[in-house]
Amino acid sequence: MPDSTNPAPHLARIVSEASALQHALRLGPTDRASVLATRINDAQQLAGTALRLFLTLGAQASPPSPADLLLLHQVAQIARAAQEAAAxxxxxxxxxVENQRRADTTSGRVVLIGPTPQQFIASAADLLDHIPALCHAMSRDRQ
Structure with missing residues (x-):
């Protein structure tokens, strides 16, 4: 079990998971509902990992120093990015699913309004891009 006072192993895991998910979104198939549901679950697990790190670090910082507060803020940003990616x-x-339902129930031309699923997926991948940078900044700040 990694030392809970040292966030480095946790950050390495977060970077690895975020990079793998971002890679899967950019290069992998995402045209099936089951694949998207799996990716949502992956993003939620990533957010959970960040929140568990937040709780661990927050419990150790009593009273929190300015450096502790910066670290907690950065971990919260990671959790937020992962949760926004899941959203x-x-x-x-x-x-x-809505597009498929419309296509199946309409005999005429289907008009799709709003962003496409691929645009939402690209937005999620962009959000995940920020997580490794935040983790590296945290590691740099702690040194």
Whole structure:
């Protein structure tokens, strides 16, 4: 079990998971609802990992120093980015299902309004791009 006072192993895991998810979104197939649901779950697990790190670090920082508060803020930003990525993926899933439903029930031309599922997926991947940078900044700040 990694030392809970040292966030480096946790940050390395977060970077690895965020990079793998971002890679899967950019290069992998995302045209099936089950694949999108899996990616949503992955993003939520990533957010959970960041929140558990936040809780661990927050419990150790009593009273928190300015450096502790900066670290907690950065971990909270990571959790937020992962949760927002999950929300974007959920929007892609909902839009994909809605588009399919419209296509199946309409005998004429289907008019799609709003962002496409791929645009939501690209937005989620962009959000995940920020996580490794935040983790590297945290590691740099702690040294």
């Amino acid at each position: 974007e993926l959920a929007a892609a899933l909902a839009r994909s």
